[in-house]
Amino acid sequence: MSDCLFCSIVEGKIPCEKVFENENVLAFKDIYPQAKIHILFIHKNHSTDITQMDLNSIGEVFSAIKEYVDKNPKLTKGFRIVNNCGQEGAQTVFHTHFHLLAGEQLKSFGA
16 A cells, blocks of 8 residues: 555665564564554554454464564563554554553553
């Protein structure tokens, strides 16, 4: 998609600080971090939100997250994965992405 920020990152038109990449998934540091560690994981194929992704693509993203976590000892104390879906779900970039937040004690949602 020509006007998608994350597609432009995948295409190399916009730089990012990559922390993981394979054939289908790219992960990079969020430029507005909400935690000490804040990584965005995206599938290289464009989808607007998670409802447009097939289970195989979702699995590829979560496999990439697992591989990244397994190789990063800073994440042994825990992390959070967040997906904002749609305008009312606080999604601001409309290319499906998953936030990995870690590196500090995160606030509970009150469960």
